[in-house]
Amino acid sequence: MDKKVIVLILDDEPIVGKRLKPAVERMGCEVEVFEDPREALQRIDEKTFDIVVTDIRMDEIDGIEVLERVKKKSPRTKVIMITGYAMMALAREAMEKGAYDFIAKPFTPEELRKAIAKAAEALGTPLQNSVTQ
Amino acid sequence: MTIIAISSDSYRMGREIGEKISKRLGYRYLDREILKEISAGSGISEGKLLKALEKTPSALGMSARDQAVYLAHIEKKVIGEFLKDNVVCHGLAAHLYVLGVSHVLKVRVLSNPEVLGKELAPGKDLSGDAMEKLIGRNENARKRWSLKAFSLDETDPSNYDMVISLNKIEINEAVKSIAEAVGYKKFKAMSYSLKCLKDEETAAEARTILFPRFPDAQVRANGPTVVVITKGMKREKQKKALIIKEMVGKIPGVNFVEVHIVNDILRQAAESLR
Amino acid sequence: MRESEKKDAVDSEGAAPVTLEGHYERIKAAESAKKGLLARPRYTFRMQLYLSFLLVFLFAAATGAILIFVSHEVEKKQRFLEIVNDYMLEVQQARRYEKNFFLYGTNLSDALENVYGAKTIYAGDEDELIRILGQVRHSQITKNLERYETLLKVLAELERGRADNISYREKIKEIEVELREQGQKMVSYGQELMKKEKESLSETILRSRTIHVYALAFLLALLLVNAYLLGRRILGTINRFSLYAQRIASGNFTPITPARRFRDEFTDLAIGINQMILQLESREAVLVQSHKMRAVGTLTAGVAHELNNPLNNITLTAHMLLEDYKRLSDEERIDMLKDVVGEAGRSKAIISNLLDFARESTSHVEPLDLEKMLKETVSLASNQLKLSGMKIELQSTGYLPRVHGDSQQLRQVFLNLILNAIDASKKGGKIQVLLMPADDPGYIAVKVVDFGTGIPEHILGNIFDPFFTTKPKGKGTGLGLSVSQGIVAKHGGRIRVTSKEAEGTTFSVILPVTTIPADISRSPTSS
Numbered sequence: 001m002d003k004k005v006i007v008l009i010l011d012d013e014p015i016v017g018k019r020l021k022p023a024v025e026r027m028g029c030e031v032e033v034f035e036d037p038r039e040a041l042q043r044i045d046e047k048t049f050d051i052v053v054t055d056i057r058m059d060e061i062d063g064i065e066v067l068e069r070v071k072k073k074s075p076r077t078k079v080i081m082i083t084g085y086a087m088m089a090l091a092r093e094a095m096e097k098g099a100y101d102f103i104a105k106p107f108t109p110e111e112l113r114k115a116i117a118k119a120a121e122a123l124g125t126p127l128q129n130s131v132t133q
Numbered sequence: 134m135t136i137i138a139i140s141s142d143s144y145r146m147g148r149e150i151g152e153k154i155s156k157r158l159g160y161r162y163l164d165r166e167i168l169k170e171i172s173a174g175s176g177i178s179e180g181k182l183l184k185a186l187e188k189t190p191s192a193l194g195m196s197a198r199d200q201a202v203y204l205a206h207i208e209k210k211v212i213g214e215f216l217k218d219n220v221v222c223h224g225l226a227a228h229l230y231v232l233g234v235s236h237v238l239k240v241r242v243l244s245n246p247e248v249l250g251k252e253l254a255p256g257k258d259l260s261g262d263a264m265e266k267l268i269g270r271n272e273n274a275r276k277r278w279s280l281k282a283f284s285l286d287e288t289d290p291s292n293y294d295m296v297i298s299l300n301k302i303e304i305n306e307a308v309k310s311i312a313e314a315v316g317y318k319k320f321k322a323m324s325y326s327l328k329c330l331k332d333e334e335t336a337a338e339a340r341t342i343l344f345p346r347f348p349d350a351q352v353r354a355n356g357p358t359v360v361v362i363t364k365g366m367k368r369e370k371q372k373k374a375l376i377i378k379e380m381v382g383k384i385p386g387v388n389f390v391e392v393h394i395v396n397d398i399l400r401q402a403a404e405s406l407r
Numbered sequence: 408m409r410e411s412e413k414k415d416a417v418d419s420e421g422a423a424p425v426t427l428e429g430h431y432e433r434i435k436a437a438e439s440a441k442k443g444l445l446a447r448p449r450y451t452f453r454m455q456l457y458l459s460f461l462l463v464f465l466f467a468a469a470t471g472a473i474l475i476f477v478s479h480e481v482e483k484k485q486r487f488l489e490i491v492n493d494y495m496l497e498v499q500q501a502r503r504y505e506k507n508f509f510l511y512g513t514n515l516s517d518a519l520e521n522v523y524g525a526k527t528i529y530a531g532d533e534d535e536l537i538r539i540l541g542q543v544r545h546s547q548i549t550k551n552l553e554r555y556e557t558l559l560k561v562l563a564e565l566e567r568g569r570a571d572n573i574s575y576r577e578k579i580k581e582i583e584v585e586l587r588e589q590g591q592k593m594v595s596y597g598q599e600l601m602k603k604e605k606e607s608l609s610e611t612i613l614r615s616r617t618i619h620v621y622a623l624a625f626l627l628a629l630l631l632v633n634a635y636l637l638g639r640r641i642l643g644t645i646n647r648f649s650l651y652a653q654r655i656a657s658g659n660f661t662p663i664t665p666a667r668r669f670r671d672e673f674t675d676l677a678i679g680i681n682q683m684i685l686q687l688e689s690r691e692a693v694l695v696q697s698h699k700m701r702a703v704g705t706l707t708a709g710v711a712h713e714l715n716n717p718l719n720n721i722t723l724t725a726h727m728l729l730e731d732y733k734r735l736s737d738e739e740r741i742d743m744l745k746d747v748v749g750e751a752g753r754s755k756a757i758i759s760n761l762l763d764f765a766r767e768s769t770s771h772v773e774p775l776d777l778e779k780m781l782k783e784t785v786s787l788a789s790n791q792l793k794l795s796g797m798k799i800e801l802q803s804t805g806y807l808p809r810v811h812g813d814s815q816q817l818r819q820v821f822l823n824l825i826l827n828a829i830d831a832s833k834k835g836g837k838i839q840v841l842l843m844p845a846d847d848p849g850y851i852a853v854k855v856v857d858f859g860t861g862i863p864e865h866i867l868g869n870i871f872d873p874f875f876t877t878k879p880k881g882k883g884t885g886l887g888l889s890v891s892q893g894i895v896a897k898h899g900g901r902i903r904v905t906s907k908e909a910e911g912t913t914f915s916v917i918l919p920v921t922t923i924p925a926d927i928s929r930s931p932t933s934s
Contacts, residue, residue, distance in 0.1 A: 013720055020723065086712075104715070
């Protein structure tokens with residue numbers, strides 16, 4: 001019953017998803033990448049993800065809204081916020097609303113992988129493939 | 134996964150509350166006892182470190198440069214302890230140098246005026262008016278000190294997450310409230326706030342190195358990058374920048390030092406008058 | 408542009424001095440104006456005043472001299488009249504004695520004496536008498552007197568030899584007739600003289616009166632002309648200077664150029680005002696620039712955050728390239744490197760937009776496409792809007808004529824209004840920027856609409872005052888709207904505000920559509 005950890009990555013910057021997908025897949029996760037928050041939310045409604053990584057400032061829908069939607073649908077899902085607009089107030093707001101972690105841009109793939117690994121562990125499905133380079 | 138920084142107008146009260154919280158939550162308790170350790174590590178006497186936390190620099194007493202150096206050492210050590218997590222800290226001005234760190238719960242405890250009066254003037258039986266004056270003076274002195282040392286007003290409530298007046302609330306109730314607030318998710322540590330704390334530590338370390346020579350330097354760290362802004366005159370710019378880069382570059386984990394030398398207009402004017 | 412960008416990057420340390428080429432031009436203009444002003448011949452008001460008073464004094468002195476002369480004349484005439492009177496008395500006396508002689512045979516010697524006296528008087532003022540009577544009449548009178556005297560002497564001769572002369576009576580009779588005749592003549596001559604002299608006197612008195620009247624009238628005319636000339640000069644200059652003051656107040660900082668023929672006290676004032684204009688202008692430039700830098704400071708926060716996105720893209724890509732280098736195909740590597748290059752360019756674009764705005768610029772008037780400019784301004788503020796999670800809508804009615812103006816300065820105005828709107832709005836709110844024809848024909852309106860807290864009515868009248876602010880201490884200088892209004896006024900426009908508490912505020916910038924460039928940096932004012 002070696003179930004894969006399912007991760008959704010949402011960022012309106014296409015490069016973020018493009019680069020993170022292989023980086024996270026290497027950890028042994030199943031990764032879906034979205035640029036449009038609407039599509040991502042639609043997908044979240046259809047499928048339950050273990051971990052959601054989302055940007056906060058996006059044109060159409062705010063990342064905080066995504067967080068709330070995810071938490072409402074599946075409270076056990078760990079949500080990791082990534083944002084270029086990191087500030088104490090925003091970080092606290094995200095945490096209060098149930099974010100698992102909050103990472104300021106720019107970050108390295110390793111930083112996110114650490115956060116994902118931690119989240120996976122907290123979910124009770126620790127990842128085997130810890131990437132060491 | 135949270136840190137509590139307590140600031141109080143009465144050291145005794147702050148300590149009492151801090152100790153009670155640490156017992157209740159099972160956190161480590163940190164206060165001026167740690168100055169001994171800092172003294173041993175830095176070679177600065179405990180008395181001087183204590184003075185830096187209490188007195189505003191003056192022409193006759195401690196110089197602003199010395200204070201800056203002493204405070205940088207305290208800051209470095211305290212943040213180092215914070216990074217080990219689950220700490221209750223009191224009396225080390227932590228609330229002033231980790232202001233932007235989201236998982237530090239900053240609490241201001243206002244003590245009962247009578248208790249405070251007794252602490253400020255031990256053994257004296259002061260009238261109400263004299264006491265009020267004494268307390269007012271003390272508050273002004275603290276305000277001056279904090280503005281001088283950290284450009285922040287320690288007595289300004291907007292710099293805290295929580296302000297508790299022991300005049301209205303019992304100590305045990307205060308402890309309970311604080312312990313409850315610690316449980317709020319918003320005070321949980323996260324990658325971002327830990328990074329902020331780590332950056333503060335790096336900056337503090339850079340300050341301990343730079344301040345003895347460049348007391349007016351402003352230091353900020355961002356990951357492996359340290360940014361230093363200091364005043365200088367045109368001709369000494371390059372030399373100064375090189376020296377600073379070398380000094381700060383020695384800190385482990387720092388791989389890039391950016392130095393901005395701002396024209397020292399005052400000194401330039403003074404020299405041109407000569 | 409590339410060049411100046413480089414310069415910016417190098418000179419980023421320290422406070423930048425305020426440089427404005429237009430300002431230097433203005434300094435040069437002021438210098439040449441000063442030279443021109445000082446080159447005029449010196450003719451001050453003081454000089455004109457002294458000169459006019461001197462003129463009046465000279466005239467009064469001349470009049471006085473004439474009057475003194477005339478009165479002297481009158482005096483002389485009067486004295487002469489007295490002499491003539493004496494002469495007449497002598498003559499009349501002589502004739503009385505003459506009569507007595509013929510009646511009683513006495514007093515002949517007395518008569519002779521009188522005639523002699525009359526002769527002496529007459530001879531004493533002979534010159535004057537000749538002048539008055541003329542040579543002919545003078546010789547007649549002299550002859551007449553001589554004859555009369557001779558006759559009297561003959562009579563006296565006869566009188567002495569009365570005893571031995573038989574024809575004494577006859578002879579006397581003979582002489583009597585002639586003597587009377589001569590006496591008559593003598594008296595009538597005297598009366599004629601008297602009459603003439605009286606006429607001459609009254610004529611002189613009349614002349615003196617005429618001189619008085621004319622002198623007064625002329626003095627009045629002289630004073631009037633003087634007052635007119637001086638008044639015209641002073642009032643004309645004052646009027647001109649009040650025009651200058653109005654011009655300066657409206658923001659036109661062209662120096663005063665020489666317009667009058669002379670250099671005087673007002674020249675010093677003009678030079679002083681020119682100096683003041685330069686000071687004012689540099690102060691204003693500093694104010695506008697420092698306000699701009701404040702806006703830049705506000706924008707920097709947004710830019711710093713926005714930069715994190717391309718930076719993040721670069722970081723991720725570079726790290727993944729490092730990690731997977733050996734596993735990747737050439738195309739994949741090239742794709743990644745292209746991403747890095749692209750994102751680096753994007754970072755630069757984010758900053759350069761702000762740098763462009765921050766750069767000090769010369770006042771440069773050109774036809775402006777407001778819609779394009781507003782788009783740029785909105786994009787400048789976009790990071791700020793993102794930071795506060797706000798949306799902005801830019802709407803234009805389209806097909807609008809261009810306006811003439813300084814794009815940098817107008818951008819500053821619109822940016823300021825947008826930043827104000829952000830401050831006034833709630834998080835997640837909306838701002839509208841509308842571009843449309845204004846109600847007045849020939850004007851275009853730019854409206855910045857927010858749906859925020861609104862401005863209370865009692866302070867609505869103060870919001871354009873310098874240093875008026877409702878923002879917390881340290882957040883606003885209270886100069887934004889005042890500076891903006893100054894800039895818009897220079898463009899011949901105005902800012903209007905309507906606000907309702909809790910509903911929002913609309914700031915309208917109304918700019919004239921100009922066919923001729925509204926010259927805000929230099930206007931050809933010769934004054």
